[in-house]
Amino acid sequence: MKNNPVGWFEIYVQDVPRAKAFYEAVFQGKLEPLANPDPGDTSGMEMWAFPSTMDGPGAAGAIVKMDGCPSGGSTLVYFSCDDCAVEAARAAAHGGEVFKQKMSIGPYGFIALVNDTEGNLIGLHSMR
Numbered sequence: 001m002k003n004n005p006v007g008w009f010e011i012y013v014q015d016v017p018r019a020k021a022f023y024e025a026v027f028q029g030k031l032e033p034l035a036n037p038d039p040g041d042t043s044g045m046e047m048w049a050f051p052s053t054m055d056g057p058g059a060a061g062a063i064v065k066m067d068g069c070p071s072g073g074s075t076l077v078y079f080s081c082d083d084c085a086v087e088a089a090r091a092a093a094h095g096g097e098v099f100k101q102k103m104s105i106g107p108y109g110f111i112a113l114v115n116d117t118e119g120n121l122i123g124l125h126s127m128r
Contacts, residue, residue, distance in 0.1 A: 011061070012071045012120075016046050016063070018095070018117045019118050021094070022096060023063060025093075025094040027090075028090075031050060031063065033046075046064070047063070048063050071120055072119030076121055077122055078123035079123065079124055081126040083102075083126050084102050084110050084112040091114040095117045099113040099121060100112060110125070110126050
């Protein structure tokens, strides 16, 4: 298996403005709109991409609103952080909920788990 095997992720949401505000506040960056890849699609799909680069490590992804796809799914995506406690606190301050406070995972650093405003559980990972 390749390093960094996840090539893309999608976090399904129901309220795009609320979810967009949450992720931008927690990670201190702007999400950019993505065009629907199927120009004939009339489902009203809306996609907002996290900052990314094609030549850097890690996976790119987006929040997505699409008819018939509920939010609060079972996919767990871990976001890299300098100190996961900082992003966990931001999540709580911006309408999310801390599910698991920062905890050690031994030589692999630390993690925290938070629920976003749409009911999705996301992971936060840092080495300190």
